[in-house]
Amino acid sequence: xxxxxxxxxxxxxxxxxxxxxxxxxxxxxxxxxxxxxxxxxxxxxxxxxxxxxxxxxxxxxxxxxxxxxxxxxxxxxxxxxxxxxxxxxxxxxxxxxxxxxxxxxxxxxxxxxxxxxxxxxxxxxxxxxxxxxxxxxxxxxxxxxxxxxxxxxxxxxxxxxxxxxxxxxxxxxxxxxxxxxxxxxxxxxxxxxxxxxxxxxxxxxxxxxxxxxxxxxxxxxxxxxxxxxxxxxxxxxxxxxxxxxxxxxxxxxx
Numbered sequence: 001x002x003x004x005x006x007x008x009x010x011x012x013x014x015x016x017x018x019x020x021x022x023x024x025x026x027x028x029x030x031x032x033x034x035x036x037x038x039x040x041x042x043x044x045x046x047x048x049x050x051x052x053x054x055x056x057x058x059x060x061x062x063x064x065x066x067x068x069x070x071x072x073x074x075x076x077x078x079x080x081x082x083x084x085x086x087x088x089x090x091x092x093x094x095x096x097x098x099x100x101x102x103x104x105x106x107x108x109x110x111x112x113x114x115x116x117x118x119x120x121x122x123x124x125x126x127x128x129x130x131x132x133x134x135x136x137x138x139x140x141x142x143x144x145x146x147x148x149x150x151x152x153x154x155x156x157x158x159x160x161x162x163x164x165x166x167x168x169x170x171x172x173x174x175x176x177x178x179x180x181x182x183x184x185x186x187x188x189x190x191x192x193x194x195x196x197x198x199x200x201x202x203x204x205x206x207x208x209x210x211x212x213x214x215x216x217x218x219x220x221x222x223x224x225x226x227x228x229x230x231x232x233x234x235x236x237x238x239x240x241x242x243x244x245x246x247x248x249x250x251x252x253x254x
Contacts, residue, residue: 007035013054015146016155017046018097019119021071026097026158034059042066046118048073048142076145077133078116079123083108085130092122092131098157117154 011031022043024030033039034055041055042064049066056063066073079101081092088106100116103109111122113136123131137145 005035007032009058010034010055011155013047013051013058014044014151015046015051015117015143016151016158017117017119017146018154018158019046019117019121021045023070027155040064040067043070045071045073046076046142046146048144050143054143073141075135075139075141076137077118077120077135078113079111079118079120080113080132080134081109081111082130082132083110085128087128087130089127091125091127095121095125097121097161098154099161100157115154115157117150 007028008031011028014027014031016027018026020026022030022039022045024033024039030039030043034041041059041061042052043066044051045066047054049063052066053063055061079092081101086103086108088103088108090103090105090109092109093101093103097119098115098117100112101109101122102112118133118136120133123133
């Protein structure tokens with residue numbers, strides 16, 4: 001009995017086309033479902049009858065026909081893009097589970113046939129129907145049309161793609177979080193500045209009112225002793241204070 005987890009052993013026997021025809025998003029989740037007893041071992045069309053036999057041998061279960069609900073065993077195909085029709089939307093690139101399509105936004109895309117697993121997941125998203133699946137192993141189906149070396153390479157590309165997508169998502173989440181923090185700090189700073197400005201305005205207003213009150217009292221005193229008071233009779237120090245405050249207020253307003 002192998003010390004490796006059963007899901008790992010099952011995954012080794014799958015063709016790694018990542019086609020989702022088994023009903024799971026990739027080969028690994030299907031392997032885990034088989035190991036957990038929630039999926040049958042006859043749901044992988046790319047593996048075909050040979051694939052069912054391999055899994056049955058590992059699991060100690062009977063060899064049963066491929067479940068037609070999941071598809072039929074057929075020759076391997078590769079995707080081909082009509083470059084004259086392609087609009088460069090990148091939807092096929094996003095759909096490819098093994099990074100077998102290259103191109104850039106608004107530029108023509110192309111499939112690297114040696115990397116294509118024939119999953120055909122790129123066909124449906126194409127808005128201009130410029131992708132066709134072309135058989136490359138006529139007469140050969142299942143594991144006869146696919147090698148273990150190809151399966152291992154496809155799994156490595158699929159795992160690398162998943163790691164890249166997780167990294168990109170983490171970096172994007174970090175950028176968004178940093179922007180949110182910066183925005184919050186800016187809002188808080190603006191609120192704090194507004195409060196400070198308001199306090200400064202109240203302080204200036206209080207200073208002016210106090211100066212005006214002092215001037216009024218002096219006028220009253222002068223009126224009581226010398227008759228009608230004139231503006232120039234107000235204390236020069238009070239006048240200077242009022243003039244300085246008014247000048248500063250005018251500058252702030254500008």
